[in-house]
Amino acid sequence: MPAREYAVKILITDKIVDEGIAILEKKGYTVDTRYDLTPDELLAVAPDYDAFIVRSATQMTAEVIAAAKNCKIIGRAGVTCDNIDVDAATACGIPVCNVPTSNIVSAAEHTMALMLAAAREVPAANASVHEGAWRRDAFMGHELFEKTLAIFGLGRIGGLVAERARAFGMRVVGYDPYCSPSRASQLGVALYDDMSEVLPLADFITVHVPRTEETYHMFAAEQFAMMKDGVVLVNTARGGIIDEAAMADFMAAGRVFACGVDMLESEPAADTPLAEFDRAVLTPHLGANTEEAQMRAGVNIARYVANGLEGLVVPTVINMVADDLADSVAKYIPACQMCGSMLAQLGGDVPKTLSIMAAGPCAGDLQVLSASALGGVLSRHGQASVSTENADASARRHGVKMDACASADSRGYDSIVSMEADGLEISVTVPGSLHEAHIVSILRYRLDVVPADHSLVFLYADEPGQIGRIGTILGEEGINISTMAIGKRAGCHEVLVFLNVESEAPKEVVDRVSDAIGATRAWSIRL
Numbered sequence: 001m002p003a004r005e006y007a008v009k010i011l012i013t014d015k016i017v018d019e020g021i022a023i024l025e026k027k028g029y030t031v032d033t034r035y036d037l038t039p040d041e042l043l044a045v046a047p048d049y050d051a052f053i054v055r056s057a058t059q060m061t062a063e064v065i066a067a068a069k070n071c072k073i074i075g076r077a078g079v080t081c082d083n084i085d086v087d088a089a090t091a092c093g094i095p096v097c098n099v100p101t102s103n104i105v106s107a108a109e110h111t112m113a114l115m116l117a118a119a120r121e122v123p124a125a126n127a128s129v130h131e132g133a134w135r136r137d138a139f140m141g142h143e144l145f146e147k148t149l150a151i152f153g154l155g156r157i158g159g160l161v162a163e164r165a166r167a168f169g170m171r172v173v174g175y176d177p178y179c180s181p182s183r184a185s186q187l188g189v190a191l192y193d194d195m196s197e198v199l200p201l202a203d204f205i206t207v208h209v210p211r212t213e214e215t216y217h218m219f220a221a222e223q224f225a226m227m228k229d230g231v232v233l234v235n236t237a238r239g240g241i242i243d244e245a246a247m248a249d250f251m252a253a254g255r256v257f258a259c260g261v262d263m264l265e266s267e268p269a270a271d272t273p274l275a276e277f278d279r280a281v282l283t284p285h286l287g288a289n290t291e292e293a294q295m296r297a298g299v300n301i302a303r304y305v306a307n308g309l310e311g312l313v314v315p316t317v318i319n320m321v322a323d324d325l326a327d328s329v330a331k332y333i334p335a336c337q338m339c340g341s342m343l344a345q346l347g348g349d350v351p352k353t354l355s356i357m358a359a360g361p362c363a364g365d366l367q368v369l370s371a372s373a374l375g376g377v378l379s380r381h382g383q384a385s386v387s388t389e390n391a392d393a394s395a396r397r398h399g400v401k402m403d404a405c406a407s408a409d410s411r412g413y414d415s416i417v418s419m420e421a422d423g424l425e426i427s428v429t430v431p432g433s434l435h436e437a438h439i440v441s442i443l444r445y446r447l448d449v450v451p452a453d454h455s456l457v458f459l460y461a462d463e464p465g466q467i468g469r470i471g472t473i474l475g476e477e478g479i480n481i482s483t484m485a486i487g488k489r490a491g492c493h494e495v496l497v498f499l500n501v502e503s504e505a506p507k508e509v510v511d512r513v514s515d516a517i518g519a520t521r522a523w524s525i526r527l
């Protein structure tokens, strides 16, 4: 990264995981965490910051955004950006990005938890036992098996709920005017065009639509009147979609058996009419509150915000060009940047050629992968910001001839990107949802390593005792090895050792190791 003239400051106003904060601090940003700012305090400090990271509690109003004169990006560590005035940000030229798949599994699982808890009166039964009672007859619940579940909103979370409900043996029907019949049929959901046709069919109803003008009080007295007696409703989407007062009336009348509600109309709030019902299972916006979702959200939003500050491609910008980039491509952006940076360090100069070959779902946007790889290559040579818009011009300016192609051979991985710069090769794959890039081949030596900030790479003859020599010298020099991977290449008597080290090894140390093991090549790599 080029030296900065002033401290770039990031304000985080809702708690994200420490791992996310560490990513930003490692890049040299000043990170302030202020989790209890009042709206007025936020307005007052807004001009001081280059970037903001929020979850759902902070209101990034038009006024705050206008005050944030130095803001270059706003990151939402979650899915929904309805607490950010996105139009105001767009008008100010500020990209807003999110992590759209970070918490969807958690939200879907919370939906199932609420559905089961409501159907079996788990909270009330639990409370009674805590009070010393043993009232088995008081709690007679309902099975999910062979019941009809109506899902309103068949997007990311609605789709995951459909899969889970089918595993419980439920019949699943749905209403979503924007869902294609083929998606519904893939999900095993009978799709209806009219909400009023669906309501009388359902034993259970779950809501997964955004809160918009169209969906506000989408479930009001008129809709409750169309539902089956004894229906169970779940809302983990947004408050206000269900009219709480109407639902309370139908619960009081015994027409609604129970409900599970994660999102109240005004948040934070305990003054809902639902609070008086034991069979109203209420949680304080916990859909995304799992270790796993928060790790994905915090780590990935930190990476995206850093990208935005460095002028690199931000895969999940919702108000500008990179909108709607599939997660399968998005997670390869930092991976390609990292490999580009490694290739530039292996080659020692800007390469004359840079070829990208991608296989699997990541091949869905070769332009983005190429721009990211070039960004990594050029970050070592004075140009930090490469986007899809300026990639061609940047390549021409630096004399890099680029090409990219998709391949049908993903070598057994879900997706893989192989890149070659002047004949030097690196292949990377990014399994799972934590976006951890694994190098699976360097210079055609096969291995599996997640590179750290500092690493050492040696090529040497495969003879007994070599690893011991390396370890001894690094130990003597006070350099701790955190991980080690050995790469082999068919028919080659040399091996490649890749060592992640906890601090940068000075050149004299690298030379000392090289001499001791007779290395034919040695590199010290910094990411």
Ligand SMILES: NC(=O)C1=CN([C@@H]2O[C@H](COP(=O)(O)OP(=O)(O)OC[C@H]3O[C@@H](n4cnc5c(N)ncnc54)[C@H](O)[C@@H]3O)[C@@H](O)[C@H]2O)C=CC1
Pocket (backbone or CB within 6 Å): 079, 080, 103, 104, 107, 152, 153, 154, 155, 156, 157, 158, 175, 176, 177, 178, 179, 208, 209, 210, 211, 214, 215, 236, 237, 238, 262, 263, 285, 286, 287, 288, 289
């Ligand atoms: N409880 C929590 O912590 C969390 C809640 N959420 C909420 O869950 C909801 C769903 O999120 P995603 O599945 O990621 O969104 P998504 O955008 O993938 O899906 C929303 C679906 O609703 C459909 N839809 C829009 N208007 C509709 C209408 N009038 N009638 C029926 N369908 C309509 C859309 O076509 C789309 O398929 C959002 O409201 C989001 O804010 C998301 C994450 C965590």
Ligand SMILES: O=C(O)CCC(=O)C(=O)O
Pocket (backbone or CB within 6 Å): 055, 056, 057, 077, 078, 079, 080, 081, 103, 287, 288, 289
């Ligand atoms: O934990 C959060 O930030 C809220 C999650 C949420 O509601 C969302 O991502 O839309």
